[in-house]
Amino acid sequence: MSTGTAPVISCKNAWKIFGADPKGYLKTLSEGRSFEEIRADGYIAGVRDVSLDVHKGEMLVIMGLSGSGKSTLVRCFSRLHEITGGTIEVEGTDIGSLPERELIELRRSKMGMVFQSFGLLPHRTVLENVAFPLEMRGQDKHARRDRAMEVIKLVGLEGREEYFPRELSGGQQQRVGIARSLAIEPDIWFLDEPFSALDPLIRREMQDEFLRLQEMLGKTIVFITHDFDEALRLADRIAIMKDGAVEQCDTPDQIVLNPATEYVRKFTEDIDKARVVHARVLVEAGATAEGLAIDGAASVHDMAKMLITDPRDAFPVTENGVALGAMPKAKALDVLLDQR
Amino acid sequence: MSAADQQSLPSAPPAFGIDRPKAALICFAVAIALTIAQYTGLLPAFLHRLPESLIPPFADWLDVIFEFVKEDLGLLAFTRFLTEGLEWVLDVTGNLLFGRRRWPYLGPIPWSAIAAAVAVLGYWLGGWRMALLAGGTFLWTALVGQWEIAMQTMSVLVVAAPMAFVIGLSLGITAWKYPAFENAIKPILAVLQTLPFFTYLLPAVIFFKVGPTAGAVATVVYAIPPMILMTILGLQKVSPEVVEAGKMSGCTRLQMLRHVYIPSARTEILVGVNQVIMLCLAMVVLTAFIGMPGLGATLLQFMGSFRLGRSFEIGVTIVLIAVALDRMSKAWVAKQPEHFEKGTPWWQQHRYALIGLSAFVLFYVLAQFIPYLNEIGRRQSLSMGREIDGVMRTFLALDWVTAITGGLRAFLNNNVFIPFRNFLLSIPTPALILLIVAFGLWLAGRKQAMLAGLFFSLVALSGWWDRAVITLYSVLAAVILATLIGLPIAILAARNEKSARRVLLACDTAQTFPSFVYLLPAIMLFGITDIAVIFSILIFATVPLVRYTIEGLRTVPPEITEAADMAGATRLQKLLKVQIPLAFPTMAVGFNQAIMFAFFMVIIAAFIGTQDLGQELQRTLAGTNLGTNFVLGICVSLMALSFDLIIMKWASDRKRVLGLGG
Incomplete structure (x- = not known):
């Protein structure tokens, strides 16, 4: 993940305040004023001093309860909202200073977004909805039809392309939303609670589908959810938000093992840590161990049987053929047994 | 909150x-x-009473302003220029529909061709029933020998309605885009919606020449406000996610409007179209007062000479056209696009357009050989006007009928209306x-x-206080009577779902009738007397009252009425203690609409002969007295607005207190 190249999205001290005169208010705002205090002043802090980077090919999941500012933050990334303070750079350009023309160009060529309640145009067929972004950038009819059919196939809606959104189920409608966001082959893919409006079985199926797509496409993804299990399933890194601020931004393993704040700890309390924590994060650098090596991508849960039956005190860990060091047995057992 | x-x-x-x-x-x-x-x-x-000497000469001041705008600012030259363009379009539709001798010299189109095409359109919109309604309306019109006058009316309608739509839509979009503009036009729209139609007519005549052009202009202006309001409403309701999806798809502002906002607001915009069509029809009929030929003028003429049979037939035609236009445009609102399986040939996708076109051509050709399909003359028509006339006359001359109407008239006049009017006039x-x-x-x-x-x-x-008080008296008397009659009907109807739906349908249908038609039964029963005035207002105002009362009673949440049942309330207790209090805000809206309708109708009733503002207004139509016309119109508007402001505020406050959301 940390490939050393510049981040795709780089967000520095971003603020988004709603109210009568947000810019003026932000100037007078003193350091460390809380969400409640700001609200008492008559303003709502949608995003509060957020700094984070999204790297190429990474899936960052932003997670928080409703009203925590996660949707607002992602809308700042695509400048659907203007930020009140700070800077947001996409591939090195400050998007806040882009003129409208170039912003539209950026969205037409680089960004795709999927919405919670799909945001489909009711008067257009599936095909016309998917081809919509292509039509907007002026592609000719045949080219956009071919491309739209390609993505419709990709999301498994072949044969439904002449249907209207109201004739489709929720899951199918979201497939249309996904296909539309992929039509322009975006580099950056925003998904705003894409599966929240679906019932649990369909949600699970769509997550699998989504992982399959991501395996194939390898996009840079910002994914929003309020469902922690979903976040753990999908994320390379998770940013947990509360009252507009990011409480912690780290890998799922670290969030579970070392919650940064009390809020995060409460969030992770009920999680089956053994399924989240992987061998690679339990490695002690420099330590060595003998015998059969275990894979760094194995979760503690995967290793449970071995941890109990294998007499060794430490295990060598390798990932992709590279030796990472050794994992002490006690550390893994702690995760396995000491869950609460 | x-x-x-x-x-x-x-x-x-x-x-x-x-x-x-x-x-x-x-x-x-x-x-x-x-x-x-x-x-x-x-x-x-x-x-x-305010002494004459203290009354400022508003009319003269207004005249000076109008004169300035008309001559010095060159508005008249400008509108005369517009007139020419409009006249050209009206000549074309006039030629096609009823054969006016103007370019393109093609018409008139045979009635059977139009009726057939409309029937196919009806079938496409709403199946056999709609086809029957649409085709049947035009068939009836031709058969009773009113084709030509109906087409005179339609030739203005088909020009005015699209114009009102386009202007209303663009103003609506502008208002939605620029809130300052919206704030500026909202009060103007409120005044326009309460302004009596005579005040639309005179300026139209002065600026746009007597005849179809003035009629079209007055009609357009009259029909614009609801289109603006529905457009704003529709655009504001577009879901934010759809908007964001459009932005993320890289839409420019123009693309957003064309591909995202307007299609998404389709339903509201089409409801606006429905209202535009209905208001246009109502107004086109009323332009009879400025000499626009057509259904309205003929009706006016027959009613004036008390030929009730003929008037009745024209009334039926107007009502049929109104209902057909209303149902068809509403079916269009509800119609959702259907998809075709891949590989459907184009002729199948445009099946109905092709059938309609071929029906049109078929009858057009047939009509060249069968004259009856081309035109039905007066003598060939199946009109029963004379016979109905006779029946009506004998009926009205029957002893017991005259006894009832005469007795009712004498009683109401001597014991209710005149004392009430004199009392109102006596108040300082x-x-x-x-x-x-x-x-x-x-x-x-x-x-x-x-x-x-x-x-x-x-x-x-x-300076028109006494006239205004008489107007107010007619309105109040009619609305009070309408309440006495309408409330029991509504309460009875709301007792079960089936009758409620039936009465609501009747009310909806009655509301589509152009207001002019309401004069007919009044004149039939009471002749040209002032009881007829009150009576026509009364029926017109009862409709919204009944409608909103039923709506109000029906929307009382079922768990509340069930709670009342479980608390052991009798039917009467439930009605008085639970249903009516909860339905009251909605009923108040109906009451308000009844008053607005009454203010509208009282002006039309000037035709029968009143002594109020409407009569004075009608008198101004004969001349070029724009200033007086405006002062009178504004007086009516101001009184109506006062009631509107007070009642609507009360209703919305009350709704909020009851937590009904309003």
Whole structure:
């Protein structure tokens, strides 16, 4: 993940305040004023001093309860909202200073977004909805039809392309939303609670589908959810938000093992840590161990049987053929047994 | 929003140390005292009526302004220029529909071709029933020999409705885009919607020549406001996610409007179209008053000469056209696009357009050989006008009928109407204004009360006070009677779902009738008398009252009525203690609409012969007295607006207090 190249999205001290005169208010705002205090002043802090980077090919999941500012933050990334303070750079350009023309160009060529309640145009067929972004950038009819059919196939809606959104189920409608966001082959893919409006079985199926797509496409993804299990399933890194601020931004393993704040700890309390924590994060650098090596991508849960039956005190860990060091047995057992 | 807000709502913080109910009471008491003083002869004359010398010559001032705009600003030259363009379009439709001798010299199109094409359109929109309604309407019109006059009316309608749509849509979009513009036009729209139609007619005549052009212009102006309002409503309701999806798809502003906003607001915009069509039809019929030929003019002429059979037939035609247009445009609103399987050939996708076209061509060709399909003359028609005339006359001359209508007339006139009118006229001007203010304070709020007081004071200053009071009397008398009749009907109808739906359908249908038609039964029963005036207003105003009362009673949440049942309430108790209080805000909206309708109808009733503002207004039509026309029109508008402000504020306050969302 940390490939050393510049981040795709780089967000520095971003603020988004709603109210009568947000810019003026932000100037007078003193350091460390809380969400409640700001609200008492008559303003709502949608995003509060957020700094984070999204790297190429990474899936960052932003997670928080409703009203925590996660949707607002992602809308700042695509400048659907203007930020009140700070800077947001996409591939090195400050998007806040882009003129409208170039912003539209950026969205037409680089960004795709999927919405919670799909945001489909009711008067257009599936095909016309998917081809919509292509039509907007002026592609000719045949080219956009071919491309739209390609993505419709990709999301498994072949044969439904002449249907209207109201004739489709929720899951199918979201497939249309996904296909539309992929039509322009975006580099950056925003998904705003894409599966929240679906019932649990369909949600699970769509997550699998989504992982399959991501395996194939390898996009840079910002994914929003309020469902922690979903976040753990999908994320390379998770940013947990509360009252507009990011409480912690780290890998799922670290969030579970070392919650940064009390809020995060409460969030992770009920999680089956053994399924989240992987061998690679339990490695002690420099330590060595003998015998059969275990894979760094194995979760503690995967290793449970071995941890109990294998007499060794430490295990060598390798990932992709590279030796990472050794994992002490006690550390893994702690995760396995000491869950609460 | 919060509980604290709600609690503070009913009584605003008292100013001057007097709270609202108390202020209302004080106003009321002063008004009573003034009236008593008047009756005992103690009141100085200048407090009874404003002396002539104090009345500013508004009409003259307005005339000066109009003159300036007309001549010096060159508006007249501009509108005459517009007239020519409009005239050209109207000539084309006139030629095609009823064969006016103008370019392109093709018409008239045979009636059978039009009827067939419309029937296919009806089938596409709503199946066999709609086809029957649409085709049948045109068939009837041709068969009773009214094709030509109906097409005269339609030739203006087909021009005015699209124009009103385009102008209303663009103004609506502008208002939605620029809130400042919206704030500026909202009050103008409110005035326009209460302005009596005579006030639309005279300027149209002055600026756009007598005849179809003036008729078209007045119609367009009259139909624009609801289109603007529906457009704004529709655009504001587009879901934010759809908007964001459009932006993320890289839409420019123009693309957003064309591909995202307008299609997403389709339903509201089409509802606007429906209203535009209906208002256009109502107005086109009324343009008879400025000499526009067509259904309205013929109806006016027959009613004037008391040929009731003929009038009745024309009334039926107008009603049929209204219902057909309304149902078809509503079916269009509800129609959702259907998808075709891949590989459907194009002729199958456009099946209905092709059938319609071939039906049109078929009958066009047939009509060249069978004259009856081309044109049905007066003598060939199946009109029963003369016979119905005879029947009506004998019926009205029957002893017991004259006894009933005559008796009713005498009783109502001598014991109710005239005493009520004289009483209203006897109230001193300031006292009546104070009464209105008290009414506003009691029901609505300080702001509404002040505005209503201001509005009525302006009416007093206009110098038309007595006429205005007579107008007010007709409105109040008719609305009170309408309430007495309408409420029991509505309450009975709301008792079960089936009858409720039936009565609602009847009301909806009745509301689509152009208002002019309501004069017919009144004249039929009571002849050309002032009871007929009240009666026509009465039926017109009862419709919204019944409709909203049923709606209100029906929307009382079932768990609340069930709770009342479980608490052991009798039917009457449930009605009085639970249903009516909860339905009251909605009923008030109906009551308000009844008053607005009454103000509208009372002006039309000038045709029968009244002594109110409407009569004066109709008189101005004969001349070029724009100033007086406007002063009179504004007087009606101001009175109607006062009621509108007060009642609507009360209804929305009440809804919020009851948590009904409003």
